[in-house]
Amino acid sequence: MNDAPWMHGLHADTGYLLYRLGQRSGSAFNAALEQHGLRLRHHAILRYLATVDGARQRELADRLGYDPSAIVSLLDDLQQLGLAERRPDPADRRSRLVVLTPAGHALLRTADHDSRRVTEDLLAPLSPADRATLNDLLQRISTL
Amino acid sequence: MNDAPWMHGLHADTGYLLYRLGQRSGSAFNAALEQHGLRLRHHAILRYLATVDGARQRELADRLGYDPSAIVSLLDDLQQLGLAERRPDPADRRSRLVVLTPAGHALLRTADHDSRRVTEDLLAPLSPADRATLNDLLQRISTL
DNA sequence: GAACAATCATTGTTGATGTCAATGATTGTT
DNA sequence: AACAATCATTGACATCAACAATGATTGTTC
Numbered sequence: 001m002n003d004a005p006w007m008h009g010l011h012a013d014t015g016y017l018l019y020r021l022g023q024r025s026g027s028a029f030n031a032a033l034e035q036h037g038l039r040l041r042h043h044a045i046l047r048y049l050a051t052v053d054g055a056r057q058r059e060l061a062d063r064l065g066y067d068p069s070a071i072v073s074l075l076d077d078l079q080q081l082g083l084a085e086r087r088p089d090p091a092d093r094r095s096r097l098v099v100l101t102p103a104g105h106a107l108l109r110t111a112d113h114d115s116r117r118v119t120e121d122l123l124a125p126l127s128p129a130d131r132a133t134l135n136d137l138l139q140r141i142s143t144l
Numbered sequence: 145m146n147d148a149p150w151m152h153g154l155h156a157d158t159g160y161l162l163y164r165l166g167q168r169s170g171s172a173f174n175a176a177l178e179q180h181g182l183r184l185r186h187h188a189i190l191r192y193l194a195t196v197d198g199a200r201q202r203e204l205a206d207r208l209g210y211d212p213s214a215i216v217s218l219l220d221d222l223q224q225l226g227l228a229e230r231r232p233d234p235a236d237r238r239s240r241l242v243v244l245t246p247a248g249h250a251l252l253r254t255a256d257h258d259s260r261r262v263t264e265d266l267l268a269p270l271s272p273a274d275r276a277t278l279n280d281l282l283q284r285i286s287t288l
Numbered sequence: 289g290a291a292c293a294a295t296c297a298t299t300g301t302t303g304a305t306g307t308c309a310a311t312g313a314t315t316g317t318t
Numbered sequence: 319a320a321c322a323a324t325c326a327t328t329g330a331c332a333t334c335a336a337c338a339a340t341g342a343t344t345g346t347t348c
Contacts, residue, residue: 015263017282022166094296119159138161238325
């Protein structure tokens with residue numbers, strides 16, 4: 001990614017700032033996760049799976065806002081890395097229950113750690129109090 | 145774009161929030177600019193050109209953080225719409241000076257207006273004071 | 289219970305995007 | 319004069335999101 005000097009008092013619009021910062025944090029996350037063979041979307045799935053332990057793919061697509069077809073290939077990756085498994089759903093033979101493997105849980109911990117470092121770098125110029133308010137404000141406009 | 149309920153106390157990491165919100169505002173901007181036949185990147189170029197009046201393409205690429213080859217096709221679009229022109233650079237026959245046409249200036253005004261509306265929608269849940277602090281915080285982490 | 293609609297995962301396609309290397313023209317340098 | 323560097327441009331390439339279509343299964347309705 002590029003860290004071009006696109007800020008010169010211009011483009012001070014908040015929405016545009018969000019867009020550019022989103023790009024920057026996205027690629028920073030991806031760079032950090034690259035060493036594990038993962039990208040941001042894989043990580044999001046791992047995170048979600050860690051909280052529910054057993055999710056249908058459709059549920060993942062809905063909750064994370066990804067296309068079902070995207071879920072397929074992301075899970076292929078995770079499965080090949082031994083981080084997640086697709087198990088038959090005893091209640092519905094159409095669907096699969098996706099669960100984290102022990103390796104998945106383990107990797108998630110270190111990946112979470114890496115992600116937190118990325119975020120800290122991103123928020124470096126801000127005081128702890130500022131970071132808290134920023135997180136709060138973002139949360140409020142994200143919950144729609 | 146999807147407005148999925150990807151927020152449930154999970155994914156509360158600020159960097160991840162920035163990433164998702166960036167995606168959302170990006171597609172919102174693109175949707176708003178679509179009626180003019182433009183996308184976000186075109187708009188960014190128009191904005192930059194409005195402030196300098198006469199920029200080489202290389203300068204655009206550097207300042208906006210886009211690949212020079214991307215600049216080419218973006219300018220092709222703008223030129224075909226009659227919003228910008230490539231003029232010979234009197235100082236260097238390799239390069240071209242890109243300038244806004246009167247139509248470009250005019251469109252930029254209405255596009256700016258549209259963009260502001262998008263931003264307002266995005267920040268709807270926030271009070272004016274909150275919006276100001278958000279803009280300030282984002283600006284501080286964007287200036288790198 | 290038989291027919292039909294809806295759902296789930298999956299595949300394939302398409303279009304947009306970004307990255308990279310290579311090219312032709314021109315300029316700067318030695 | 320020779321050579322390296324720069325500018326715009328083109329083309330190849332991987333990546334990726336968005337969509338439609340499919341096969342298997344389930345839910346619904348008459």
